[in-house]
Amino acid sequence: MGLFKRFKKPEANVLLTIPKSTFELGDTLKGAITVSCDDEFDATEVRAELRCIEKRRRERWEYNEHLKRKxxxxxxxxxxxxxxxxxxxxxxxxxPGFKKTFPFKADVPAGGRESFDGIDANITWSIKGVVAIKGRPDVTSETIELQVVKPAGPRAVKEKEVVMIPCEYCETLMPETSSSCPNCGAPRKT
Incomplete structure (x- = not known):
């Protein structure tokens, strides 16, 4: 290998494919990395890199020597x-001429944070395919931004059924758990 070849990426293409771009927390992300090359080299591994990055806007007061104030x-x-x-x-x-597709899967953690984009903060999920090469720059695919959302849980909340009984004095229906009639105020007999 020539001296300057160590600083140059090999001539290869990496393509990352995933079936969708929106995932729920706790989902398994399945995809494939297709590698095609026009150069001869040894790769240490083919992998995907899944990242969740949080960015927050901060402020700091600093003294400016030129303005003589903070x-x-x-x-x-x-x-x-x-x-x-x-x-x-x-x-x-x-x-040269090598072309192969490698399947992979990664878990989006159930306890993670969903994607968010705001004025003062954002949370970004991204994934890219990588062919790692020892001693040379890695060959990477384009980075794909993912949308990670909270899982759609059960919406219906079961309410306990309240049994109604008639008041012995005025015959008004009242909940079985009441100690007195809401209509006439008479104490409930057991």
Whole structure:
């Protein structure tokens, strides 16, 4: 391998395909990574990289020497909430003309955060396909942004059925759990 070849990506294409772009928390994300190459090289693995990144807008007061006073500086704080790299294939020796599709699956954690985009904060889920190469830059696919939503749980709440009994004095129906009649105020007899 030439000296400058170490700094250059191999001539290869990586295509990540997923059946949909919206997932619920707790879902299993299934997809495929298609690798085609026009160069000979050794890959350490073929994997997908699933990331959940939270960005928050922050403010800080800093002293400006030129203005001789404090000025407000706005910046964005970034934190990785979830990161997983499901492996689709182990070590490979790729030759010119090689083309193969590798299936993979990754779990979106049930306790994760759903996608959100606001003025002061946002949460972004993304995935990309990677062919990792030792000693050279990795070949990657385009990054796909995912929409992760809360699972649609059961909407109907079962209410307990209230048994109604007649008052012994005025014959008005009242709940069985009442201690007195709501109409005449008479105590309930057991």
């Amino acid at each position: 000025v407000r500086r706005v910046y964005w704080d970034q934190a990785t909430l979830h990161s997983t790299d499901p492996c689709a294939s182990g070590k490979l020796h790729l030759l």
